[in-house]
Amino acid sequence: xxxxSLQWRMTxxxxxxxxxxxxxxxxxxxxxxxxxxxxxxxxVLQYQQNDDENLMIEIPxxxxxxxxxxxxxxxYDAKAVFGRKGWCITAAVTLLSAAIAYFVSGKALEPLKxxxxxxxxxxxxxxxxxxLEENTIPEFRxxxxxxxxxxDRLAHSFxxxxxxxxxxxHELKTPLxxxxxxxxxxxxxxxxxxxxxxxxxxxxxxxxxxxxxxxxTLLEMSDLQSIPREDHIELAPLxxxxxxxxxxxxxxxxxxLFQECEDVSIKGSDTLIYRLLFNLVENGxxxxxxxxxxxxxxxxxxxxxxxxxxxxxxxxxEEYRTSVFQPFFRVDRSRNREYGGAGLGLSxxxxxxxxxxxxxxxxxxxxKGSTIAVELPVQ
Numbered sequence: 001x002x003x004x005s006l007q008w009r010m011t012x013x014x015x016x017x018x019x020x021x022x023x024x025x026x027x028x029x030x031x032x033x034x035x036x037x038x039x040x041x042x043x044v045l046q047y048q049q050n051d052d053e054n055l056m057i058e059i060p061x062x063x064x065x066x067x068x069x070x071x072x073x074x075x076y077d078a079k080a081v082f083g084r085k086g087w088c089i090t091a092a093v094t095l096l097s098a099a100i101a102y103f104v105s106g107k108a109l110e111p112l113k114x115x116x117x118x119x120x121x122x123x124x125x126x127x128x129x130x131x132l133e134e135n136t137i138p139e140f141r142x143x144x145x146x147x148x149x150x151x152d153r154l155a156h157s158f159x160x161x162x163x164x165x166x167x168x169x170h171e172l173k174t175p176l177x178x179x180x181x182x183x184x185x186x187x188x189x190x191x192x193x194x195x196x197x198x199x200x201x202x203x204x205x206x207x208x209x210x211x212x213x214x215x216x217t218l219l220e221m222s223d224l225q226s227i228p229r230e231d232h233i234e235l236a237p238l239x240x241x242x243x244x245x246x247x248x249x250x251x252x253x254x255x256x257l258f259q260e261c262e263d264v265s266i267k268g269s270d271t272l273i274y275r276l277l278f279n280l281v282e283n284g285x286x287x288x289x290x291x292x293x294x295x296x297x298x299x300x301x302x303x304x305x306x307x308x309x310x311x312x313x314x315x316x317x318e319e320y321r322t323s324v325f326q327p328f329f330r331v332d333r334s335r336n337r338e339y340g341g342a343g344l345g346l347s348x349x350x351x352x353x354x355x356x357x358x359x360x361x362x363x364x365x366x367x368k369g370s371t372i373a374v375e376l377p378v379q
Contacts, residue, residue, distance in 0.1 A: 231270040236261040261298035284311035310371040321362040325350040
């Protein structure tokens with residue numbers, strides 16, 4: 001049976017079910033009709049067989065009227081009973097056939113269900129590990145082979161993409177570092193330059209710093225898959241560390257940092273989770289209003305840890321609440337030029353959360369600020 005194609009299996013099973021249903025229906029209807037006809041025999045008063053071929057039924061004249069009335073009523077009743085039984089039998093056989101067909105077709109389509117379950121496990125991180133079973137019926141075997149070949153091509157394409165991003169970022173890192181050092185040395189050696197040159201040096205330094213930050217982020221994103229995720233991470237101390245690291249930036253922008261963290265621990269990469277929370281808090285500081293605040297909250301929700309970073313900035317428009325996690329997306333390009341952003345901070349947050357089996361979303365946003373939440377599994 002396993003060697004038969006799905007088309008032949010469904011054809012044979014359907015034919016078998018129809019044959020069984022018809023046989024059962026005919027047998028039951030014949031039995032019901034024969035029983036009804038036999039009941040009429042009880043109303044024959046007497047008969048005399050004159051020869052082998054003819055059968056004569058004699059009914060006395062004084063009983064003929066009653067006989068006809070009773071016989072007509074009995075025939076009518078027998079027909080009604082026969083009709084009801086026929087409909088009941090038809091309905092019963094139909095329901096039984098449907099139940100059997102449902103069960104049998106489920107068995108026949110089990111390879112398709114297994115194929116769907118295997119496909120559900122495929123994501124960007126498991127393109128190499130997960131493969132669809134090819135030892136199955138012919139139609140699914142061809143489909144499984146095609147999907148597996150497609151996964152191989154996708155995995156190769158993703159590898160090339162990561163390698164290109166990593167190599168390009170690595171090649172740019174050294175020249176940018178040299179340019180930044182040269183600009184800083186020139187500024188120190190020529191403190192008496194006129195204001196126009198000073199402004200130009202400051203602009204060039206800012207742009208080189210922005211490019212260097214972009215290169216560092218690209219390097220981090222290209223190497224996420226290879227970073228081990230076996231650390232036991234206490235989130236409350238991690239939040240304390242991030243607040244301490246970002247306090248100078250917050251003070252320069254007159255932003256107050258608050259934190260309210262429960263003792264929650266997760267399993268993952270300490271470096272990546274630090275970067276995730278750091279980027280969220282840094283974004284909350286950069287795109288806040290002067291004199292505003294950033295609130296960091298960590299809570300445990302059943303088997304998950306929920307991190308929330310709320311700011312008092314201008315908010316994220318509703319139509320951009322999903323797009324902000326895409327690479328290089330910026331709600332306000334002028335603000336990003338002012339603060340040196342490249343549109344990769346939240347994209348990196350999304351990648352890290354997804355890598356740890358979690359997800360991130362804009363929980364709330366208005367003109368008074370935004371709240372971005374991250375849910376990570378507690379293991």
